[in-house]
Amino acid sequence: MISLLQSEWYKVRKSNIIYILFAAPLVGLLIGIVGGSSVFPVEVNQWAGALLMMNLTYALLFLPLVTGVLAATVCRYEHQAGGWKQLLALPVTRGKVFMSKYLLLIMLVLVVQVLYLGSIFVVGIVHGFTDSFPMEIVWKSILGGWVATFPLVALQLWMSILFKSFAASFSVNVIFTLPTILAINSEKFGPYYPWAQPVFMMNVGGDTSEFFFIPWEQLITVVGGSFLLFFIGGFLYFQRKSV
Amino acid sequence: MEYIVETNKLTKRFGKEYAVEAVDLRIPKGEIYGFLGPNGAGKTTTIRMLLGLMEPTLGNIKVFGKDLKRERIGILKKVGSLVENPSYYPHLTAYENLETIRKIYGVPKKRIADVLEIVRLSEVTNKKVKGFSLGMKQRLGIASSLLNKPELLILDEPTNGLDPSGIIEIRNLIKRLSKEEGMTILISSHLLSEIDQIADHVGVISKGKMIFQDTIDVMRRQSQKKISLKVNDYERANRILISNGMKADFSIDSITLPEHHDEDIANIVRVLVENNISVYRIEEEKRSLESTFLQMTAEERGL
Amino acid sequence: MIGKLIRTDFMKIRRKGIWFLTVLGPFGVVALQMVNYGLRKDWFIQQDIYSWFYYIRNVIAFTPFALILGIVILTSFMASIENETNAWKQVIALPVTKWGVYLSKYTTLAILLVVSTCLLTLFSLGFGMFLGLDGGIPYLDLIKYCFYTFFASLPVLGLQLWVALVSKNQGIPITLGIFGVILSYMAYFLPDWLIWKWPSLDNQWDEPIINVCLGLAVGLAIYLVGMIDFMRRDVK
Known part of the structure; x- marks a missing residue:
């Protein structure tokens, strides 16, 4: 399993994945610097104020969409000239291949989150923030956003195994991501929409008494439930896929 | 002789590497030209330049006596090609794949059925190409290259992925097209055995350079048996044979005799002995066409 | 020749789900309004903006x-x-010009997007009529704004087509596209010279027509740059 994970990493390392990973801090800088920072009253911690704005765009659009690109990238070699055949003819089980691709992906998403954290610091320096850095809140949102992508990554991995072309799996991603813009404004529907969870879990203005800004029940049922659904679906599909 | 394809110092450089260097390709009209060379020798790059897919770094190309750069479209109307692994649209059927090309050529629709018949794919006309075997895709590629009844057919490794009976089928098809339609055909391969039975002319390319280009008969002649002599003084032996008007190839450490009429050999040996040359050995060298080809390309590779 | 190429391009996009997406896009936009008005109809009426x-x-x-x-x-x-x-080698070895191939791809996409825009106009009109909004139906404004957005986004079309056609790894154009979406989401904060701002039809002079003109002019320029780059590349 470890060796499989290493070989997966080796394969993607040579692709352009590094550019995709660095898109995250770039987006962070872009929305942090261009978006302005002085929209909040003085009482609000400057960092928290900036984060409220940055995280919204980041978690609403960038994070869900980029998981799809990463998923398609880790399946790219296999879709070229009989790669699935070659990989599955090795002494590995399909289950382990799926697991190692999934693990690699969530680690990549974690890297994306950490790089984004880096961009938050830079934004603060650029704007000359003097308030204390709210470490606890920031970590909560970085990790929370990461956890919220688990189901999204599972679905995108499924779609990336299913479709050869990036455009096809990306379309599925877009179809589910765009309604989030409305979902987050709806108190009835929003909490149940898996693609809206990154926004809630990175919302630094959320309920700070909770461990992850959202109630545990919501985390377990919506994030956990959709994760199980998409992960098992993709896993079973991959077991039966003829290569 | 009328040449259908004529290149002049054709050169392609990628960075510092010369993929093709000063190649003068000459393909006579109506002949089957076998373009031979090991993998990576520059065959496909040359072919890509012939089709205008790549710009030559230097040199020029004439096809049908016209300059390729200036009259590319007019030329390509009369050319059919299959470059390397076949190109196809997996989500379309065999018929639809050909239809996308037929529309461009503007040939009658019936031609699609004809070419599918020629490559024996009529039964899968309406099946998606996604499920085709490599051999079937290859044959579909050949079918598309025939759609416009080309005057020049360029096939790059056309027997790739075909089974032995498929290879024979393609070989017969190429012979038939040449004989019945009078097509000029360029067929590339890394295996001599694939083309020595059908080609009239051969070009051998190695490390980007054309190292042999002539009729297959000349290549055969070079490969025939040779007699080589070992003597004590090659320089003197050389002079003696020349002054006696005898045919032989000389080098610093051997004399090779192209003709091996028993009587001629006897004469040469007698003349040498009479002139006090010590003849140590008289050996017969046998070389197959294949080993000539291998030797040609190996010498270039410096092995 | 261009006509023939476009016809073959339309043939090649069969069964790829492209037509489905062309219809789904405008439907999705109007569907979001269905949700929006479905949930907040009373609020709109209350605020006196149900028009x-x-x-x-x-x-x-x-x-x-x-x-x-x-x-x-x-x-x-x-x-x-x-x-x-890798079917480029087959396409370019046909008696067609490279610029023709590029133009045909661009035109095919433009036609699909025009179809989308028309559908958007129709769907919006239909749902608006269903809502029974206040005031007369501003047909002209509806058509105008839908098509303005399309023209203002032509530079993005030119850029994405260029990058997509020359990239082996489609992750690159798609990542660029994600940037574009985020930029257009933040259009309000962006300087007027960024092409991703233009589809929002927003500018400092409050004249949407400027974005349309810029879209057409810069769209043409980017199209030409992309085409020239495509033409000088070797087909591998």
Whole structure:
């Protein structure tokens, strides 16, 4: 399993994945610097104020969409000239291949989150923030956003195994991501929409008494439930896929 | 002789590497030209330049006596090609794949059925190409290259992925097209055995350079048996044979005799002995066409 | 020749789900308004903005992302048709010019997007009529704003097509596309010279027609740059 994970990493390392990973801090800088920072009253911690704005765009659009690109990238070699055949003819089980691709992906998403954290610091320096850095809140949102992508990554991995072309799996991603813009404004529907969870879990203005800004029940049922659904679906599909 | 394809110092450089260097390709009209060379020798790059897919770094190309750069479209109307692994649209059927090309050529629709018949794919006309075997895709590629009844057919490794009976089928098809339609055909391969039975002319390319280009008969002649002599003084032996008007190839450490009429050999040996040359050995060298080809390309590779 | 090429391009996009997406895009934009008005109808009435004027504004607020995402997806699909099995060598070895091939791809995409835009106009009109909004139906404004957005996004189309056609790895144009979507989402904060701002039809002079003109002019320029780059590249 470890060796499989290493070989997966080796394969993607040579692709352009590094550019995709660095898109995250770039987006962070872009929305942090261009978006302005002085929209909040003085009482609000400057960092928290900036984060409220940055995280919204980041978690609403960038994070869900980029998981799809990463998923398609880790399946790219296999879709070229009989790669699935070659990989599955090795002494590995399909289950382990799926697991190692999934693990690699969530680690990549974690890297994306950490790089984004880096961009938050830079934004603060650029704007000359003097308030204390709210470490606890920031970590909560970085990790929370990461956890919220688990189901999204599972679905995108499924779609990336299913479709050869990036455009096809990306379309599925877009179809589910765009309604989030409305979902987050709806108190009835929003909490149940898996693609809206990154926004809630990175919302630094959320309920700070909770461990992850959202109630545990919501985390377990919506994030956990959709994760199980998409992960098992993709896993079973991959077991039966003829290569 | 009328040449259908004529290149002049054709050169392609990628960075510092010369993929093709000063190649003068000459393909006579109506002949089957076998373009031979090991993998990576520059065959496909040359072919890509012939089709205008790549710009030559230097040199020029004439096809049908016209300059390729200036009259590319007019030329390509009369050319059919299959470059390397076949190109196809997996989500379309065999018929639809050909239809996308037929529309461009503007040939009658019936031609699609004809070419599918020629490559024996009529039964899968309406099946998606996604499920085709490599051999079937290859044959579909050949079918598309025939759609416009080309005057020049360029096939790059056309027997790739075909089974032995498929290879024979393609070989017969190429012979038939040449004989019945009078097509000029360029067929590339890394295996001599694939083309020595059908080609009239051969070009051998190695490390980007054309190292042999002539009729297959000349290549055969070079490969025939040779007699080589070992003597004590090659320089003197050389002079003696020349002054006696005898045919032989000389080098610093051997004399090779192209003709091996028993009587001629006897004469040469007698003349040498009479002139006090010590003849140590008289050996017969046998070389197959294949080993000539291998030797040609190996010498270039410096092995 | 261009006509023939476009016809073959339309043939090649069969069964790829491209037509489905062309219809889904505008439907999605209007569907978002269905949800929006379904949930907040009372609020709109209360605020006295239950009118065609605000309805059109709501529709065109979402159109830029949908359009840019549509452009990203369609251009990538278009490129993958030839990229996947390396069919460029077959296409370019036909008696066609390279600029013709490029123009045909661009035109095919533009036609698909025009179809989308027309459908957007129709769907918006239909749902607006269903809502029974206040005031007369501003047909002209509806058509105008839908098509303005399309023209203002032509530079993005040119850029995405160029990058998609020359990239072996479609992750690159798609990542660029994600940037574009985020930029268009933040259009309000962006300087007027950024092409991703233009589909929002917003500028410092409050004259949407400027974005349309810029879209057409810069769109043409980017198209030409992309085409020239495509022409000078060797086909591998």
